[in-house]
Amino acid sequence: xxxxxxAQLAGVAKSTVxxxxxxxxxxxxxxxxxxxxxxxxxxxxxxxxxxxxxxRTNIVGTIIPRLDSYSSNEILEGIxxxxxxxxxxxxxxxxxxxxxxxxxxxxxxxxxxADAIILFGGVIxxxxxxxxxxxxxxxxxxxxxxxxxHCLVHDEAHAGITMGRHITSLGHQKxxxxxxxxxxxxxxxLRRAAIIEGLSQKASVEVEEQEVSFVFEEAYxxxxxxxxxxxxxxxxxxxxxxxxxxxxxxxxxxxxxxxDFSLAGFGGYNATTIVSPAITTVRYPYRELGKKAVTTVLQxxxxxxxxxxxxxxxxxxxRESTQKxxxx
Amino acid sequence: xxxxxxAQLAGVAKSTVxxxxxxxxxxxxxxxxxxxxxxxxxxxxxxxxxxxxxxRTNIVGTIIPRLDSYSSNEILEGIxxxxxxxxxxxxxxxxxxxxxxxxxxxxxxxxxxADAIILFGGVIxxxxxxxxxxxxxxxxxxxxxxxxxHCLVHDEAHAGITMGRHITSLGHQKxxxxxxxxxxxxxxxLRRAAIIEGLSQKASVEVEEQEVSFVFEEAYxxxxxxxxxxxxxxxxxxxxxxxxxxxxxxxxxxxxxxxDFSLAGFGGYNATTIVSPAITTVRYPYRELGKKAVTTVLQxxxxxxxxxxxxxxxxxxxRESTQKxxxx
Numbered sequence: 001x002x003x004x005x006x007a008q009l010a011g012v013a014k015s016t017v018x019x020x021x022x023x024x025x026x027x028x029x030x031x032x033x034x035x036x037x038x039x040x041x042x043x044x045x046x047x048x049x050x051x052x053x054x055x056r057t058n059i060v061g062t063i064i065p066r067l068d069s070y071s072s073n074e075i076l077e078g079i080x081x082x083x084x085x086x087x088x089x090x091x092x093x094x095x096x097x098x099x100x101x102x103x104x105x106x107x108x109x110x111x112x113x114a115d116a117i118i119l120f121g122g123v124i125x126x127x128x129x130x131x132x133x134x135x136x137x138x139x140x141x142x143x144x145x146x147x148x149x150h151c152l153v154h155d156e157a158h159a160g161i162t163m164g165r166h167i168t169s170l171g172h173q174k175x176x177x178x179x180x181x182x183x184x185x186x187x188x189x190l191r192r193a194a195i196i197e198g199l200s201q202k203a204s205v206e207v208e209e210q211e212v213s214f215v216f217e218e219a220y221x222x223x224x225x226x227x228x229x230x231x232x233x234x235x236x237x238x239x240x241x242x243x244x245x246x247x248x249x250x251x252x253x254x255x256x257x258x259x260d261f262s263l264a265g266f267g268g269y270n271a272t273t274i275v276s277p278a279i280t281t282v283r284y285p286y287r288e289l290g291k292k293a294v295t296t297v298l299q300x301x302x303x304x305x306x307x308x309x310x311x312x313x314x315x316x317x318x319r320e321s322t323q324k325x326x327x328x
Numbered sequence: 329x330x331x332x333x334x335a336q337l338a339g340v341a342k343s344t345v346x347x348x349x350x351x352x353x354x355x356x357x358x359x360x361x362x363x364x365x366x367x368x369x370x371x372x373x374x375x376x377x378x379x380x381x382x383x384r385t386n387i388v389g390t391i392i393p394r395l396d397s398y399s400s401n402e403i404l405e406g407i408x409x410x411x412x413x414x415x416x417x418x419x420x421x422x423x424x425x426x427x428x429x430x431x432x433x434x435x436x437x438x439x440x441x442a443d444a445i446i447l448f449g450g451v452i453x454x455x456x457x458x459x460x461x462x463x464x465x466x467x468x469x470x471x472x473x474x475x476x477x478h479c480l481v482h483d484e485a486h487a488g489i490t491m492g493r494h495i496t497s498l499g500h501q502k503x504x505x506x507x508x509x510x511x512x513x514x515x516x517x518l519r520r521a522a523i524i525e526g527l528s529q530k531a532s533v534e535v536e537e538q539e540v541s542f543v544f545e546e547a548y549x550x551x552x553x554x555x556x557x558x559x560x561x562x563x564x565x566x567x568x569x570x571x572x573x574x575x576x577x578x579x580x581x582x583x584x585x586x587x588d589f590s591l592a593g594f595g596g597y598n599a600t601t602i603v604s605p606a607i608t609t610v611r612y613p614y615r616e617l618g619k620k621a622v623t624t625v626l627q628x629x630x631x632x633x634x635x636x637x638x639x640x641x642x643x644x645x646x647r648e649s650t651q652k653x654x655x656x
Contacts, residue, residue, distance in 0.1 A: 059440075067404045076395045080422050084429070089436055092420035094408050101412070108417055112387075112440060216598065248602045270544065274576045275603055 001043045009037050015136070023116075023138035023300030025129070025149050028308070059089045060297060061109030062118045065097050066215075070241065070269040071286050072120055075142060078290020079118060086298070088115075097214075099123060103131045110135035116297040118142060121151070123183040138300035140293050144186050145309060150296060152289055152310045156190035157197075159282040162316045163264060164198015166280070167234050168205055171325040172262065175199055176232035177209045178219075178242050191238050191266065208232060216241050223249035233261055233325050240265035240272050243279050243321075262322040268314075277320030284314045329371045337365050343464070351444075351466035351628025353457070353477050356636070387417045388625060389437030390446045393425050394543075398569065398597040399614050400448055403470060406618020407446060414626070416443075425542075427451060431459045438463035444625040446470060449479070451511040466628035468621050472514050473637060478624060480617055480638045484518035485525075487610040490644045491592060492526015494608070495562050496533055499653040500590060503527055504560035505537045506547075506570050515566050519594065523564055536560060544569050551577035561589055561653050568593035568600050571607050571649075590650040596642075605648030612642045 007014040064072045095102035121144030132139045141151040182188040212222045223246045237243040243265030268283030335342040392400045423430035449472030460467045469479040510516040540550045551574045565571040571593030596611030
């Protein structure tokens with residue numbers, strides 16, 4: 001029984017079987033078909049995986065969106081710790097939030113013979129999928145759900161709904177939601193929608209939305225323009241970086257948090273505990289996500305079965321920046 | 329005229345000449361001798377450099393000490409921008425403040441055929457120098473001065489003296505200096521000594537010193553123990569991360585800054601402007617350092633003359649956290 005035989009039986013290209021055995025990206029339908037053939041024929045993908053092992057470089061490549069992102073750095077810490085324990089080498093490449101660079105980095109890491117790639121997902125395009133398909137090594141995407149690619153995502157529904165409920169439970173009715181671009185599906189769409197869902201479980205809640213940048217300095221400049229115009233008594237920011245930017249703008253404009261308005265973010269970044277008042281947030285398990293990404297990559301390299309999507313839990317952390325509405 | 333001829337004339341090994349032409353590490357004496365021979369014989373190292381160019385991978389490797397360091401991330405931003413403009417590829421490796429890993433990363437980057445290495449310096453050992461010597465590609469060290477290796481350093485003398493003078497000019501006489509381990513020469517020795525020098529230009533100043541960690545969480549735990557015991561009216565921290573950790577501990581212990589004590593750091597980290605009161609600091613030009621590291625590496629690859637040590641300027645930024653001593 002050879003790869004050729006398997007390919008013929010499945011009616012797919014040999015490269016598809018190779019990708020399947022390598023833990024690369026294969027459509028669900030093809031995967032199910034190949035699973036069945038492997039079961040029926042007793043073909044042992046492990047033999048194949050073993051032979052691959054010899055060719056391994058023990059390098060795992062990562063592609064991060066920004067060099068100054070708290071969440072990326074925490075995830076990298078988790079990845080690094082886990083790889084180091086296993087004597088595997090981590091190399092990091094940056095895409096600077098540029099889709100073209102992200103795709104270039106996928107090919108570059110493959111050229112550098114990385115055994116696998118962990119991609120910190122932002123905006124995922126068809127070019128990404130094409131590159132992931134072509135490089136023919138396991139790719140795991142973090143933070144964004146993508147069809148036919150293994151991914152680890154946060155439980156955005158839980159995070160958003162819990163936060164929305166917390167804010168309305170404090171009696172707030174006029175809410176300002178600082179969201180990000182829709183092209184970021186996880187944060188721009190799923191997280192946002194869940195917040196709205198959580199908020200709208202109380203009737204008579206008015207939600208005003210403004211789109212801001214992920215980048216601290218830009219969000220800060222935007223907040224300085226937005227704050228004087230809003231009548232909201234609570235501001236929910238889809239990331240802690242945005243919440244910290246709002247806090248800086250608020251200090252500068254002499255607003256007092258939480259008396260003038262409550263403020264909340266998402267992430268659980270360290271800085272939210274340093275500022276005063278400390279910021280209410282949802283803590284995302286970034287380091288654990290990084291560790292899980294490594295175990296997932298290793299399972300794929302060993303041709304083990306891995307669910308296409310794994311979901312990480314999170315929890316609301318109520319701090320000083322949110323309080324019951326004071327009726328004046 | 330071949331490399332062999334040059335080596336014979338200079339009385340050194342061919343590999344030394346190759347290292348010299350590659351911009352690698354060579355002792356000052358040998359460098360001067362080779363400079364002279366190249367001048368006298370009219371041997372053109374550029375021809376050699378040209379032939380090397382064909383073999384280039386256009387990859388520049390970096391070795392960073394930690395994934396969660398503000399200054400490292402800022403320097404990386406500068407490096408990344410500069411490399412990207414020139415269509416060169418950046419790969420980042422982490423040593424997690426572990427000397428053995430740092431040295432492994434030097435060899436690993438050489439194996440991955442990086443054209444050059446930018447090493448974010450911490451504790452530099454003889455094993456570092458050996459590795460730098462052996463890999464035979466240009467290595468630039470950032471932040472630590474090292475004999476016979478090209479380095480870019482901060483003007484620690486200016487930073488420390490300026491800060492020391494600022495604190496005594498406010499009338500403070502009892503100062504607590506939170507320093508780091510001496511093995512870090514730039515911060516643990518040079519920066520510390522310059523602060524002491526700045527402080528001691530006023531007579532009757534008492535300086536108490538405590539050693540703390542570079543890492544936020546550890547410094548925060550240490551600060552919680554140190555703060556209740558000190559009688560200082562001003563606390564100088566050798567990094568902004570330590571100053572932020574002190575601020576968190578102070579909030580928790582209900583000290584009011586700057587009324588209970590003035591607080592200052594070094595670095596110019598973003599977070600020092602978000603907290604309240606904003607923290608007095610010395611702004612180090614991290615991004616510019618990163619950019620300069622790239623131009624230095626490219627000069628070395630082109631066999632151009634580069635000073636062994638380049639010094640970056642910095643400036644004191646006075647903010648709300650330091651004030652004139654209030655006599656009670």
